[in-house]
Amino acid sequence: MEDQQKDITIYDIARKLDLSPATVSRGLKDHPAIKKETRKRIKDAAMKMGYQNNLFASNLRTKKTNTIGIIVPRLNSYFMSSVISGMESVVNARGYNLIISQSQEAFEKEIVSANTMFNSRVDGLLVSLAYDTQNIDHYEVLLKKKIPVIFFDRVVDHPRCTNIVIDNAKAGYDAVHHLLEQGCKRIVYIGGNLKRNVYADRLKGYKLALAESGIPFDESLVIINTLNEQGGQDAAQKILEMKQKPDGIFAANDSSAVACMQEMKAAGIRIPTDIAVVGFNNDPISRIIEPNLTTINYPGYEMGEIAATTLINAINSAPGSTINTLVLRHQLIVRESSLRR
């Protein structure tokens, strides 16, 4: 009997304390117009009676939800977990809730997720685009209502959205420049859909580094796929079948780099002697594979923190945030997989 009781409301507290609901509401919120002592009485009573703020009622009134949405391609990478972790830490500290949705790397599902977020009336949205997202019309409905949308990692230019990224072109350049320094002449790039800035920009860096060394760009050395384990294996297959063997690989993520290395090792290729390899992300697996994988450190946790902070600032300041792009620092981490001298 004593479970399933009705919820305590501010009316119950008001009655008990012989105050008006309005005063109770104010007292609970530490409104300065209420006497300190009254405030204390109210809070004590609320505590004792097991009062619990009804978010739906207040959201209905105030039209703020204190909820932030996140749409990511997938949760299952070390990078993404770090990002989410960073977001959670700032969001919680600022009193917001988080709802997370996975697009499963699919455009269609991303649209559904965006609508769900809209219907849940999130105060703001953090997005990393799916692999094959074609356009971002599905975010217009939020933007039209001045709900800020911030893109991170896999971003797209939009006049009203801030982007949080690393300098992918520079990172790609750093990776390939390093391979060239190690004496590589024929370097394969394994990347994802070039619609995604991260893969396109890393390719730009690749090209720039080659150009700088006077090496002509060779289309046939660019392999595009989904960059998962299967993708890495497929890439290895392609490389093994090349008539003119490459001597370096720059892969746009560590999972594909590792899968590719395993396949090549199984085929008797020595790394780095025959082929030097550089990955991307500094995933823990880069320190498990043998030889340990040279990679680009990607500050996921910090990216999450910054994206969330920027979003909350945008939510709380009326005018369209003026920051266009925020670029975090990356770093080449050299390990054995690429060391040839």
Added chain:
Amino acid sequence: MEDQQKDITIYDIARKLDLSPATVSRGLKDHPAIKKETRKRIKDAAMKMGYQNNLFASNLRTKKTNTIGIIVPRLNSYFMSSVISGMESVVNARGYNLIISQSQEAFEKEIVSANTMFNSRVDGLLVSLAYDTQNIDHYEVLLKKKIPVIFFDRVVDHPRCTNIVIDNAKAGYDAVHHLLEQGCKRIVYIGGNLKRNVYADRLKGYKLALAESGIPFDESLVIINTLNEQGGQDAAQKILEMKQKPDGIFAANDSSAVACMQEMKAAGIRIPTDIAVVGFNNDPISRIIEPNLTTINYPGYEMGEIAATTLINAINSAPGSTINTLVLRHQLIVRESSLRR
């Protein structure tokens, strides 16, 4: 000007169609009492006017939120991502939303998360306990309101909660039995806090397998720590310092097993010749480490699906769900790290 317009409500639709708000509300919900044709008119108008259901208003009325909460220790493991993925798939299909919170393996933070979930008025809660959670009093407030709570993986017995697990004792037995078959005589167990069923039960299985082979249990072969990378390294250190070297290791997760292997390899120990190793979870890293790690396959995705389905059933059927424990199938996967004959 045309952005930031006021939301369209059922009143707007009612006025436009010369109907009552009640009829519109019913029409939108496909209430059978409304003429098919009227329903269509209502829906068309809603679509055209850009109507969007206000969840707060309906939640306030109905006291159902269509939201399910998840509390997990951490998001950053392959296992957890798989579980969440499985949950998301069924939850979405059934029209529920998901809110996810990480306890960061800390009791204190788990309490906060539980309260947040309660305040968000989730319809049900899926929980895997933090490393050092002492008791589950913080879920009583939900249970008292008949909000179903289901534990998965790291569970605890409670008369009103269903548990979704694998048979950890049997899995531990399988792992150790396999090591014994391979000729191991002194087997180390690396596990986590024995307050957690998963680690306690795996230890039980370990003991049982030893007992069966007539090998006396040796307390000094049990290493308890946090099972992360650091934990694995620490365990390796301890093992290297043992006067009487063990010839087998059963680690309660793959990350610690892998970190331990790396440390031992660096110290010149040969695996499996000097020491055979078995891990737990079938994390992708088990196929990256060399030699590939023998492990227990843990069906994370399925566990997520089943936990979510069970929860939704509990939400929709008034009486206390009668299922107490649901046990999924596990499987020993033998790879090179343990093969000595």
Added chain:
DNA sequence: GTGAAAGCGCTAACAT
């Protein structure tokens, strides 16, 4: 410093 009253948008019991 506190109270009265209206209304956020929706639903459901009760009419008709």
Added chain:
DNA sequence: ATGTTAGCGCTTTCAC
């Protein structure tokens, strides 16, 4: 088959 009405619990303007 549709309409009337009341109310979910909270916030906030205006009054005192």
